[in-house]
Amino acid sequence: MVDKNVLRKVYLEKRLTLSDDELETRNINILKQTLAHFDFSQYKCIHTFLSMVEKKEVNTHLIVAKATDVNEALTVVTSKTLKDGQLEHYIVDDDLRVETNKWGIPQPVQGTLADISKIDIVLVPLIAFDKVGHRIGYGKGYYDRFLKKIPHATKVGVSLSPPLDLIPYSNEHDVELDFCITPHKVYKFQ
Template identity: 55%
Template sequence: MVDKNTLRQVYLAKRLTLSPPEYNKRNRLLADKLIEYIDFVQVRFMHIFLSMTDKYEVDTFTIIRIVRELNPDIKIAICKTLPKGELSHYILNDRTRIEKNKWGIPEPVEGEAADIEEIDLVLVPLISFDKLGHRIGYGKGFYDRFLKKVPHAKKVGLALTPPLDTIEYSDEMDVKLDACVSPFEIYEF
């Protein structure tokens, strides 16, 4: 049996083997599936991560653009990493200044604070996921701690790869997804 850290390393490496045309194709298909799955007219406040496209994470910048075209009234929150594994949340608007942090993650350096109690949809980053709704993230627990604070919000993972059958090393700290959207299929848990 392989531990989570090994799976994390293997699937990060696999993601980096995608060719640029394949990466772009998967992002287009994923965005189409997401729009098919989520009725963005019904969403009032969405939380989304800003992707590290140089590490071939899901291209969330395109998703943000599409969501704004579909529903310009939707509020969008993004996050910033804080010490001790916490996230702070900001409303994404024209005044939000974004820079890459020490891990290369784009995040706000200043902006309007977001009230996470209002969030009704969270689009969750991941490296891999399984058919039961467990995910492998980057291993710091930032999103698991955040997701526990928004039990009322729908939690949807975004993945460029198909699921594993099962991730053996899930524990009580891990928060399961409600669904995961990939370029290939929509998975509900």
């Protein structure tokens, strides 16, 4: 049986084969799906990851820009990885300074710390997901640990590809998604 590390590698490589035009088309379609299914006027605080452009991640900037157009009072939060396996969270505002770390992840290096209890929706990074809400991330568990701290928040994966039928490697540490947005459909779980 293929394990998570093999699936992670295969799906990362597949994503890297997308042409720039195809990537742009999928990102625009994800934005359309997002706006059709989520009313950002009902949220107070959204957490987002900052996209790794060179790894052809979903462009979360497009989603957040439209969400804040709809709701000017929406607080945007992002995070950085810490050596202890946790995430530290910052408000996205004029004081935020971002740099790319050694793994190619853009993350805050200076800014205002955020209160995660106020987050009510999270855009969750992933490499692949399945039809029941399991996901394969980058393998360090940062988001699973973070999401366990905010069980009240809506957990929304964003994926350039459709789901796998089932990822059979889930364990008690994995936090399932509530939704996953793809270019063609929004999947709702549970």
